Amino acid sequence: MSTTQEKPMTLKSLSHKKDLLTGGHRMCSGCGAPIVLRQVLLAVENPVVLTNATGCLEVSTCLFPFTAWRVPWMHSAFENSAATASGIETMYRALRKKGKIKKEMNFIAIGGDGGTYDIGFQSLSGAMERGHKMLYICYDNGAYMNTGIQRSSATPFGADTTTCPAGDVVPGKPQRRKDLTRIMAAHNVAYAAQASPHNWKDLITKVKKALAADGPSYMGIIAPCNRGWRCQTNDAIQLSKLAVDACFWPLYEVEGGKWTINYDPKDKKRPIKDWLKPQGRFKHLFAPGNEWMLEKFQQGVDADWESLKKLQEAFGR
Amino acid sequence: MPTATKTVAVTGNQAVAEALRQINPDVVPAYPITPSTDIVQRFSEFVNNGEVDTEMILVESEHSAMSAAIGASAAGGRVATATSSQGMALMWEMLFIASGYRLPIFMALVNRALSAPLNIHGDHSDGMGMRDSGWIQLWSENAQEAYDNMVMAPRIAEHMDVRLPIIVCLDGFIISHSIESMKYLPDEEVKKFVGEFAQLNPLLDTDNPKSIGALVLPDYYMEHKRAQHEAMLKVKKVVQDVSAEFAKLSGRKYEIFETYRLEDAEVVLVSLNSAAGTIKDEIDRYRDKGIKAGLLKPRLFRPFPYEEVGAALKNAKAVCVMDRADSFGGYGPMFMEIASALYPHKGPVLFNKIYGLGGRDLMPLDVDQVIDETVEVAKTGKVKMVKEYITVRN
Numbered sequence: 001m002s003t004t005q006e007k008p009m010t011l012k013s014l015s016h017k018k019d020l021l022t023g024g025h026r027m028c029s030g031c032g033a034p035i036v037l038r039q040v041l042l043a044v045e046n047p048v049v050l051t052n053a054t055g056c057l058e059v060s061t062c063l064f065p066f067t068a069w070r071v072p073w074m075h076s077a078f079e080n081s082a083a084t085a086s087g088i089e090t091m092y093r094a095l096r097k098k099g100k101i102k103k104e105m106n107f108i109a110i111g112g113d114g115g116t117y118d119i120g121f122q123s124l125s126g127a128m129e130r131g132h133k134m135l136y137i138c139y140d141n142g143a144y145m146n147t148g149i150q151r152s153s154a155t156p157f158g159a160d161t162t163t164c165p166a167g168d169v170v171p172g173k174p175q176r177r178k179d180l181t182r183i184m185a186a187h188n189v190a191y192a193a194q195a196s197p198h199n200w201k202d203l204i205t206k207v208k209k210a211l212a213a214d215g216p217s218y219m220g221i222i223a224p225c226n227r228g229w230r231c232q233t234n235d236a237i238q239l240s241k242l243a244v245d246a247c248f249w250p251l252y253e254v255e256g257g258k259w260t261i262n263y264d265p266k267d268k269k270r271p272i273k274d275w276l277k278p279q280g281r282f283k284h285l286f287a288p289g290n291e292w293m294l295e296k297f298q299q300g301v302d303a304d305w306e307s308l309k310k311l312q313e314a315f316g317r
Numbered sequence: 318m319p320t321a322t323k324t325v326a327v328t329g330n331q332a333v334a335e336a337l338r339q340i341n342p343d344v345v346p347a348y349p350i351t352p353s354t355d356i357v358q359r360f361s362e363f364v365n366n367g368e369v370d371t372e373m374i375l376v377e378s379e380h381s382a383m384s385a386a387i388g389a390s391a392a393g394g395r396v397a398t399a400t401s402s403q404g405m406a407l408m409w410e411m412l413f414i415a416s417g418y419r420l421p422i423f424m425a426l427v428n429r430a431l432s433a434p435l436n437i438h439g440d441h442s443d444g445m446g447m448r449d450s451g452w453i454q455l456w457s458e459n460a461q462e463a464y465d466n467m468v469m470a471p472r473i474a475e476h477m478d479v480r481l482p483i484i485v486c487l488d489g490f491i492i493s494h495s496i497e498s499m500k501y502l503p504d505e506e507v508k509k510f511v512g513e514f515a516q517l518n519p520l521l522d523t524d525n526p527k528s529i530g531a532l533v534l535p536d537y538y539m540e541h542k543r544a545q546h547e548a549m550l551k552v553k554k555v556v557q558d559v560s561a562e563f564a565k566l567s568g569r570k571y572e573i574f575e576t577y578r579l580e581d582a583e584v585v586l587v588s589l590n591s592a593a594g595t596i597k598d599e600i601d602r603y604r605d606k607g608i609k610a611g612l613l614k615p616r617l618f619r620p621f622p623y624e625e626v627g628a629a630l631k632n633a634k635a636v637c638v639m640d641r642a643d644s645f646g647g648y649g650p651m652f653m654e655i656a657s658a659l660y661p662h663k664g665p666v667l668f669n670k671i672y673g674l675g676g677r678d679l680m681p682l683d684v685d686q687v688i689d690e691t692v693e694v695a696k697t698g699k700v701k702m703v704k705e706y707i708t709v710r711n
């Protein structure tokens with residue numbers, strides 16, 4: 001943590017901070033991931049080292065001989081962002097112990113939902129259990145976008161992807177998504193949270209808390225992908241907000257075992273169809289005969305939201 | 318003058334662990350697997366008893382062990398690990414990334430058979446399976462060689478002409494778990510010999526941020542690979558130089574391959590690692606009978622010293638290459654190298670025996686049969702079967 005007096009965080013004060021992920025990267029226009037990462041990096045005060053799993057963000061931000069990163073950054077493979085970061089963080093401790101490094105540093109491992117929920121799940125779980133002081137950030141666009149919109153275990157129920165297409169017999173993804181943030185909380189990490197780029201203040205505050213936490217931390221951040229979600233290029237922020245307002249992507253944090261919902265829309269809670277409707281990947285849910293899918297989706301969201309509120313009741317402040 | 322050394326009775330694993338203790342790497346990520354587990358356990362004791370100041374990462378898989386090794390090495394320090402068989406197989410993806418990023422990680426590979434069928438005993442399938450991954454490979458006949466190779470490993474890997482990862486192979490159980498008499502160097506001498514390591518462009522130098530691991534498309538990929546190839550070309554000289562320096566320190570001389578009674582040999586066996594010990598004994602017995610038998614035992618297998626091996630074998634009449642691994646559908650992996658090495662020469666008649674898979678013993682009588690057949694081939698110039706499994710039920 002920086003020792004200087006914390007000034008109130010305003011857009012104006014943030015606008016003076018240097019962008020650590022520069023423009024000129026090759027992410028699609030309107031992609032949520034670089035918005036998320038720029039907000040994450042706005043929260044960083046100490047020198048930071050990043051690792052990045054293979055995926056859209058990685059291939060688009062560092063295409064030889066160019067890089068869009070102004071901080072040390074390493075990609076090694078798809079399933080091992082957390083394991084790679086554990087090596088870096090451990091070397092930091094080893095060299096610090098020997099007096100070869102003096103400064104305080106932060107370590108952030110980044111992965112898409114495929115690199116986090118699926119193939120990187122084991123290495124993430126291992127790194128969190130071992131207690132490396134690092135923040136793992138999953139930018140969650142709900143599919144393997146880099147390889148052309150294949151389903152992941154973060155893909156929502158019913159979604160049309162290239163490996164679970166909305167067909168005549170199987171209407172999109174049959175399963176519900178895995179709730180990874182809760183699984184990470186169950187690792188008893190120092191800090192676990194969900195955030196969304198439409199609420200930059202909440203997101204940045206959470207990253208600051210995560211980096212200051214005494215131990216491993218995990219953040220899942222929703223990151224709309226207009227190619228995969230089949231929506232407009234200017235929809236990222238609006239769809240992030242709708243996901244939160246519909247309680248599909250609740251903003252909450254688990255800090256030292258304490259569960260806090262950071263935003264409860266209460267009577268402004270939107271029906272899930274408001275979030276689904278603008279997305280082409282859910283178009284078939286609105287076709288006659290598929291009403292059960294909308295119902296099932298809504299029931300799932302409601303059940304998760306209720307159980308989250310119970311967790312807050314039981315383990316809140 | 319060689320420095321004072323201590324004679325000890327230890328297992329191969331103990332010797333490797335001792336070398337690691339003396340090298341005192343900054344970070345050791347590790348995961349247990351028979352028969353290399355023992356190295357990791359012994360090293361954990363050194364760590365927890367404060368005999369080294371290494372930070373260990375007790376990872377949840379070998380894939381993560383190599384991933385963490387890659388992160389740690391790029392971060393800017395010395396990194397070592399050890400594995401065998403399935404562990405090596407699980408690391409496979411990351412081996413190419415370690416070498417592609419030119420990270421001088423060093424690793425002990427206690428050679429063990431690959432599944433299936435499941436088997437925990439020694440053969441060379443794991444080492445041969447990773448031979449094209451861009452790692453330097455040193456093979457060791459016994460505990461002494463394993464120890465010596467391990468002490469030399471960081472010097473070779475970290476040399477500015479090289480900067481490539483290196484693996485030191487020793488035979489599972491036969492060497493890893495048998496007690497032999499051997500000599501340790503004093504701690505201070507090892508420390509001096511390996512020296513300090515400074516990583517090029519360490520990630521932890523946050524004042525000079527670097528991106529490692531770019532996507533490299535067809536416009537630049539080949540240049541990266543050629544640079545790696547060129548680094549490999551420089552390894553042989555570095556191994557020779559480091560070995561010469563080591564000889565001054567220890568009194569033990571190592572070449573890129575060992576020759577045993579090879580100079581005037583007409584019948585020659587080629588073999589890696591522990592089997593060479595048995596073969597040397599049998600060669601002595603045949604020499605006593607007046608048969609000009611000899612052995613070539615590769616030490617540096619990657620990069621393979623084709624020219625030198627070709628020159629050393631070209632005057633033989635018959636050469637039997639003994640492989641403790643198979644390349645299914647091909648000849649044995651070492652046979653292919655020896656055949657390539659001899660290609661420019663008129664040279665001897667070549668044939669290939671596959672032996673010792675899954676830890677099957679190679680007994681002196683088995684070696685005798687091979688030598689007898691090689692004598693026959695030398696006489697007739699004819700080979701009955703180019704590649705054949707030996708010591709196997711019909």
Ligand SMILES: Cc1ncc(C[n+]2csc(CCOP(=O)(O)OP(=O)(O)O)c2C)c(N)n1
Pocket residue numbers: 053054055056057078079111112113114115116141143144145146147152
């Ligand atoms: C071991 C391995 N398997 C498969 C791939 C192919 N692959 C590269 S990126 C990717 C999907 C990435 O998806 P995600 O993590 O969700 O990130 P996104 O591309 O959506 O940002 C896949 C399947 C790979 N690189 N490595």
